[in-house]
Amino acid sequence: MRLELPRMGHEVTVCADGKAAVAALEKQSFDCLLVDLDMPGMNGIEVIARAKELSPDIEAIVLTGKSSLETAVAAMRQGTFDYLTKPCRLVELQGVLRRVAQKRELTNKYRAIQRRLERLEGTPELIGQSPAIQEVRELVAKVAPTHCTVLILGETGTGKELVARALHRQSLRADMPFVAVNCGALPETLIESELFGHRKGSFTGADEHRAGLFEVANGGTLFLDEIGELPKAVQAKLLRFLESGEIRRVGENEALRCDVRVLCATHRNLEKMVADGEFREDLWFRINTFEIRVPPLRERIEDIPLLATHLARRFRPSLRPEDEIFSSAAMEAMESHTWPGNVRELANCVEHALILCPSLPITLDHLPHRLHDKKHREEPSTRLVGCQAPSPAGLPRADGGLSPRRASQTLRDLEMQAIYDALDRHGGNKPKAAEELGISLKTLYNKLNQASAMQKSA
Numbered sequence: 264m265r266l267e268l269p270r271m272g273h274e275v276t277v278c279a280d281g282k283a284a285v286a287a288l289e290k291q292s293f294d295c296l297l298v299d300l301d302m303p304g305m306n307g308i309e310v311i312a313r314a315k316e317l318s319p320d321i322e323a324i325v326l327t328g329k330s331s332l333e334t335a336v337a338a339m340r341q342g343t344f345d346y347l348t349k350p351c352r353l354v355e356l357q358g359v360l361r362r363v364a365q366k367r368e369l370t371n372k373y374r375a376i377q378r379r380l381e382r383l384e385g386t387p388e389l390i391g392q393s394p395a396i397q398e399v400r401e402l403v404a405k406v407a408p409t410h411c412t413v414l415i416l417g418e419t420g421t422g423k424e425l426v427a428r429a430l431h432r433q434s435l436r437a438d439m440p441f442v443a444v445n446c447g448a449l450p451e452t453l454i455e456s457e458l459f460g461h462r463k464g465s466f467t468g469a470d471e472h473r474a475g476l477f478e479v480a481n482g483g484t485l486f487l488d489e490i491g492e493l494p495k496a497v498q499a500k501l502l503r504f505l506e507s508g509e510i511r512r513v514g515e516n517e518a519l520r521c522d523v524r525v526l527c528a529t530h531r532n533l534e535k536m537v538a539d540g541e542f543r544e545d546l547w548f549r550i551n552t553f554e555i556r557v558p559p560l561r562e563r564i565e566d567i568p569l570l571a572t573h574l575a576r577r578f579r580p581s582l583r584p585e586d587e588i589f590s591s592a593a594m595e596a597m598e599s600h601t602w603p604g605n606v607r608e609l610a611n612c613v614e615h616a617l618i619l620c621p622s623l624p625i626t627l628d629h630l631p632h633r634l635h636d637k638k639h640r641e642e643p644s645t646r647l648v649g650c651q652a653p654s655p656a657g658l659p660r661a662d663g664g665l666s667p668r669r670a671s672q673t674l675r676d677l678e679m680q681a682i683y684d685a686l687d688r689h690g691g692n693k694p695k696a697a698e699e700l701g702i703s704l705k706t707l708y709n710k711l712n713q714a715s716a717m718q719k720s721a
Contacts (some may be wrong), residue, residue: 281305465514
């Protein structure tokens with residue numbers, strides 16, 4: 264082997280015994296370990312165990328003249344790639360080494376694809392330091408190692424799939440497939456076939472047997488996004504799987520067992536859908552074992568600088584750590600926006616700005632036009648000074664006096680006047696205005712949304 268294997272294209276290091284092999288493994292990495300079992304000082308099983316500790320990716324081949332069922336079982340338990348007995352023909356060994364090389368090539372391709380996907384999609388990392396996102400992070404850490412079904416709730420664009428990927432990555436199934444499917448994007452006539460597979464000839468167009476996504480995800484995680492869009496018939500089959508672990512392909516009577524963890528997400532109110540008869544109550548109870556609510560971006564405005572910077576570096580990997588990416592005016596505009604499209608809208612905004620920006624930093628002019636107006640509201644017809652609670656006699660003036668109270672103004676009018684004045688003082692910065700007024704940011708947005716709705720109805 265010392266003479267012949269190099270002629271076949273292999274680099275060979277020969278060691279006199281197990282201890283010498285371990286010493287070599289500690290100094291450099293190898294693709295394959297070819298080891299005997301009965302050796303002085305350190306037997307082959309011990310060498311394989313130590314080799315796996317030093318290099319988990321190494322493949323071990325046992326070549327021994329003292330074969331037995333016990334030694335074969337012991338070798339397999341250590342993750343041995345193959346077990347050969349002496350005398351062994353060189354062509355037989357070459358065939359095993361060829362399979363080792365093929366496995367390593369596939370592993371390297373898989374890792375390269377995985378890294379490419381991570382660069383395109385971003386790693387499943389929940390960006391932000393706000394209390395709202397920290398709570399989500401803590402819930403993910405607690406439920407990820409379990410096998411229970413998780414229901415992820417949140418508005419469109421908040422990052423529900425990102426939470427699902429984080430759950431998978433921190434689970435015991437992290438090395439197995441993660442399969443995501445948008446139930447609302449599949450035609451109703453095909454969704455059952457896509458999820459559960461079908462038998463050839465089971466319906467028009469079924470020209471071959473096809474495995475469903477449950478089978479593809481076997482051993483891993485299946486993420487059902489927009490589960491509220493599932494037809495009632497498919498809801499029944501999903502419920503059966505969650506209760507029994509079995510699926511049945513379209514057109515087949517035989518049930519198949521699948522080991523799949525199901526994660527679900529929706530932006531709809533499933534409880535209301537149950538009350539309206541649009542969603543099965545028993546399925547709702549089954550998928551709602553553990554619930555995670557993903558907050559909208561307007562409830563974690565303080566995360567926008569981190570998120571925007573992260574997105575910019577994802578879209579333009581050449582950015583350096585010391586680069587100033589956004590001007591203060593651009594960042595202030597982003598922090599003042601209400602983000603109805605949530606993180607997805609922010610990502611589109613950052614990508615838009617990078618396309619228009621010839622050189623950093625990104626300025627207000629590079630942002631979409633909807634972010635240029637700081638106020639995003641109509642000016643009230645009458646402006647009053649002050650942000651303190653009004654007394655019955657009137658409103659406080661800047662000079663300490665009182666402005667006469669208008670009979671037509673309600674408490675709501677005065678409350679909104681105080682909010683608008685605080686926003687003016689802080690250049691439209693809502694978090695600072697909320698802090699001055701002593702109210703939460705969520706309350707401030709609710710007040711502004713209510714005022715906007717009343718103006719439109721008027």
